[in-house]
Amino acid sequence: MEIYNNHKRLYIAALLLFLALTLYAALIPAYKAQNDNAPLPNSKPLSEQEALGKAVFVKEGCVACHTQQVRNVEMDKFWGERPSVASDYARNKRPDIWRNTANLMGSERTGPDLTNIGKRQPGKEWHLIHLFQPRSVVAQSIMPAYPWLFEIKERAAAADVTVQVPEEYRKNIKGDIVATEDALNLVAYLQSLKQVSLPDGRPVPKFLYPKQSTPDLKGMGTQTEDAGLDGASLYAANCQACHQQNGEGLPGAFPALKGSSIVTDADPKALITVIMKGYNGRVKEGFAEMPPIGVNNNLKPEEITAIINHERTSWGNNASKVTVDEVKAVLAEIGK
Amino acid sequence: MKSRLNARSWRSAVVFLLLLLASSSAMAQKQDAGDVISNPGVIITIVLILIPLLIAVYLVTVKVRALVAKIKIREASAQKNAVLEELKSADADQLSAILAQREKAVSYKLSNHELAGTLPPEDKKGLINQPNQVNIRFVPAKKRSAKRPQVNPALAKMIIWYLGAATLWLVLGTSIGEYLGIKFVSPDVDHVSWLSFGRLRPVHTNMVFWGWSSLAMIGLGYYVVYTVSNTAVKSLSWAWASFWLINASVFFGTISLMAGVNNGGGEYREYIWPIMLLFGIGLAITLGNYLTIIAKRKPKEIYVSNWYIVSAAIFTIVISLVGYLPFWQNGLGETIAQGYYMHQGVGMWFMLFVLGLVYYFLPQQLNTPIYSYSLGILAFWSQILFYTVIGTHHFIFSAIPWWLQTTAIVGSMGMLIPVAAGTTNFLMTMRGNFHKLGTSYTLPFYLVGIVFYFTGSFQGTAEAFRTANLYWHFTDFTVAHSHLTMYGIIAFFLWAFVYTLVPRLTGKEPLHALVGAHFWMALIGMMFYTVPLMIGSTIRGVEWMEGKPFIDTVANMAPYWVWRAIGGSLMWGSHLVFAYNLYSMTRGGGIANQQALVFEQLKKED
Structure with missing residues (x-):
């Protein structure tokens, strides 16, 4: 054929085919996605501090392990209340002439998704300890430590934010561990990552592949008896990052549940109130403020019951179990 | 019990392979097939059908063995009779000579020197007595690169x-x-x-x-x-x-x-x-x-x-x-x-x-x-x-x-x-x-x-x-x-x-x-x-x-x-x-x- 003997024709033909397909599959969809999606009315632009924090997030390459997208599949339900939509990313713009826009959707989930981290894990104190040494709060974590976001001062000034790192992880450190501007900005950015609700009337995309279609893998020995109501797993997913697997918390940062009078009280009302409304009664003692984790993470009465019962009967705690109906009654009473 | 275990491991193997091959519709179908086979009722039925079958196979085997043994015994006794007949009709001297010859033939062995003789070999060049020189090859020899026309040295x-x-x-x-x-x-x-x-x-x-x-x-x-x-x-x-x-x-x-x-x-x-x-x-x-x-x-x-x-x-x-x-x-x-x-x-x-x-x-x-x-x-x-x-x-x-x-x-x-x-x-x-x-x-x-x-x-x-x-x-x-x-x-x-x-x-x-x-x-x-x-x-x-x-x-x-x-x-x-x-x-x-x-x-x- 003539085309294979004429280099101009051959290469121009190949280029035209390639360009046409590029227009169809990349340029036109990208251009439309950029111009046709407005930010959601409930969303806010990043504050100056949060934008600086995002720059630290980009600089340190956090996107290598953390995604920021809730896919419309059932298994992603844990990471957000609804699947991410195009408008969620509409506020992301090119920051300066040197760098590209950063949606930070990511392609690896070696660590947790961060779409809703501001709701799931809002505590500044926790983030700072975790950034300084992840393994001091999550023993099994493989995240890098970021000591260069902190400085060691002999004595912290009044305005400084000090970090209460457990003894075990502050060997050879004399003085106070103080968060730098970068660390505070980064935490501000993480706290700003919250899913906002879609405007009324707009259809919420569904989560596909609901649980019952999950293949039965008993043969592989990976299924627990009743994954939905396993108190220990729910505790691990919702509470353990601060209160720790052994229920002892971290001295000076997160109170212990082991032997706690609120946890083991015969009347679970106080405990459920703390879970649903948060708690700041011990801030003066140096403990962090407890977020309303039950509301933030959309815990159902059955799940709260399982968590409470796990807490009341583990680590030497020996209180009576509560029933779902009791929990429902308390929830109605405190108006949640 | 064993068949149940097999069914399980077989099923998990299938699930795993299918995960790897990831064909969606095929997965759903095979999943169903797996469920059917591992259903206790079905397993019991299969075992129940298998029991009489196995017994039948066993019985047939026993019968066939007995039949074969019977035929073998019959053949052996016929041979025995034939040999007896022959011995009775033969002359005693002739018989012992044949037996002696046969004994000699059966016990004959080669001396291993039939072709080489018994003298040691002359090894002037050391070809035989240098076992250290034997090359044991761990890496097989590869062909050399083929020679090609010269390439412009600047390009090279x-x-x-x-x-x-x-x-x-x-x-x-x-x-x-x-x-x-x-x-x-x-x-x-x-x-x-x-x-x-x-x-x-x-x-x-x-x-x-x-x-x-x-x-x-x-x-x-x-x-x-x-x-x-x-x-x-x-x-x-x-x-x-x-x-x-x-x-x-x-x-x-x-x-x-x-x-x-x-x-x-x-x-x-x-x-x-x-x-x-x-x-x-x-x-x-x-x-x-x-x-x-x-x-x-x-x-x-x-x-x-x-x-x-x-x-x-x-x-x-x-x-x-x-x-x-x-x-x-x-x-x-x-x-x-x-x-x-x-x-x-x-x-x-x-x-x-x-x-x-x-x-x-x-x-x-x-x-x-x-x-x-x-x-x-x-x-x-x-x-x-x-x-x-x-x-x-x-x-x-x-x-x-x-x-x-x-x-x-x-x-x-x-x-x-x-x-x-x-x-x-x-x-x-x-x-x-x-x-x-x-x-x-x-x-x-x-x-x-x-x-x-x-x-x-x-x-x-x-x-x-x-x-x-x-x-x-x-x-x-x-x-x-x-x-x-x-x-x-x-x-x-x-x-x-x-x-x-x-x-x-x-x-x-x-x-x-x-x-x-x-x-x-x-x-x-x-x-x-x-x-x-x-x-x-x-x-x-x-x-x-x-x-x-x-x-x-x-x-x-x-x-x-x-x-x-x-x-x-x-x-x-x-x-x-x-x-x-x-x-x-x-x-x-x-x-x-x-x-x-x-x-x-x-x-x-x-």
Whole structure:
């Protein structure tokens, strides 16, 4: 054929085919996605501090392990209340002439998704300890430590934010561990990552592949008896990052549940109130403020019951179990 | 009980295989079949039917044995009677003579000296009594590289510099990769910001992409484009400019990424644009050179290699523009451009270019023409048609328009056409030459490249299916896949070409045993790297679907990450061997071509 003997024709033909397909599959969809999606009315632009924090997030390459997208599949339900939509990313713009826009959707989930981290894990104190040494709060974590976001001062000034790192992880450190501007900005950015609700009337995309279609893998020995109501797993997913697997918390940062009078009280009302409304009664003692984790993470009465019962009967705690109906009654009473 | 156990293990094996093959509808059906077979009622029924059957089989066996025994006894007694009859009728003397003769015959043995006699052999030359000299061969002898016409020395030198720089980046880039693999196992190995995981990961990927693979490809490309166009080499100064630009791009890119300056987190475009621009200019110069050479070609037709190589260069310039120009990169547009950019980078730059090189080097090394030109044409056009649209399959179930995701999945299916066409073409070219594998130190690299071209690409198609994506997306399966392809296909082919070409350029060969060491370490290392990661990440995906606490799924990956580090160490070691081999083919004292040396000496003496 003539085309294979004429280099101009051959290469121009190949280029035209390639360009046409590029227009169809990349340029036109990208251009439309950029111009046709407005930010959601409930969303806010990043504050100056949060934008600086995002720059630290980009600089340190956090996107290598953390995604920021809730896919419309059932298994992603844990990471957000609804699947991410195009408008969620509409506020992301090119920051300066040197760098590209950063949606930070990511392609690896070696660590947790961060779409809703501001709701799931809002505590500044926790983030700072975790950034300084992840393994001091999550023993099994493989995240890098970021000591260069902190400085060691002999004595912290009044305005400084000090970090209460457990003894075990502050060997050879004399003085106070103080968060730098970068660390505070980064935490501000993480706290700003919250899913906002879609405007009324707009259809919420569904989560596909609901649980019952999950293949039965008993043969592989990976299924627990009743994954939905396993108190220990729910505790691990919702509470353990601060209160720790052994229920002892971290001295000076997160109170212990082991032997706690609120946890083991015969009347679970106080405990459920703390879970649903948060708690700041011990801030003066140096403990962090407890977020309303039950509301933030959309815990159902059955799940709260399982968590409470796990807490009341583990680590030497020996209180009576509560029933779902009791929990429902308390929830109605405190108006949640 | 046993049959139940078997049914279970059989079922889990089927489930696991299907996870790997990931065919959605087939999975649902087999799942049902498995459920039916493991249903207790069905098992009991089967056992109940089997019991009378087994008893019947047992009874028949017993009956047949008894019958056979009966017939044997009858035969034996008939024989006994016949012998008795004979003895009764024979004479006593005659009988004893026959028996004595028979005894002698039965007890006869050879003395082992019938042919040699009993005298010791005369061994004047020490041929018999020197057992130490016997050569036990651990490494089979390989054929020497075939002698080829002289290559222009200026061109040869330039190609060797391209390959040398590429090898340097390979060793550096995979040292970093190895270190990153260790960090999964031991996250507190250092606390230095420039060496932290998030910063080093793109350093590794970009260095092996733009430093190792790209430089090696472009260098080898110069040889192929010149040779098949049959044009004389005039000036190489622009080619040298391109060499320095690309090296500078990788060097500055590395420094800037480690310092924390990056483009915003899109994979493979982490270099900021001024740094990537150096690479772009280098690439444009290369394209200009290739086109000029082809325009001056002597043969009328353009050999298939040159369609692939030149198209790869053209497309990659387009891809870089789409990836770096700012006009469609805000909001979700960034992600769509990213999907396109990252996948075209792999498929249209590395794969297309390397396929072009295979179309030249494979038939060359086998000394046979390529099997089918038509298949090459089919593969070329279908690759452009399908590959261009599949970029967004990296963002399945994301906020990207559903139709675009579906297009990408369909395109991924379509990729089976060029992959099957290419694989068939290469294997049919090798047909009739498989006996050469044992005596060649380059062909095994080609074969591995071809095999992974098929399996690695097919795996990519399987990963794009929505149901398979559920398990594998966001897990280390992607990492295993990218190593099966960028390493199993691209790196193995590049090594094949280097071992084919460099001895032709310098007249020196590497030690064959060391090439073997490189080959086996790389291959075994890659399997240790990828197979555990694929198993572990499938389990992790299933655990996510079951709603296991996330941190448990991190902890459960630990053994697979250890295996990955072990495999990675083998791969890394093989690159050191490769670097030494390249050294001995160029500067060092590799196996020299005696004939060339003699002529050189004669020239000097003239």
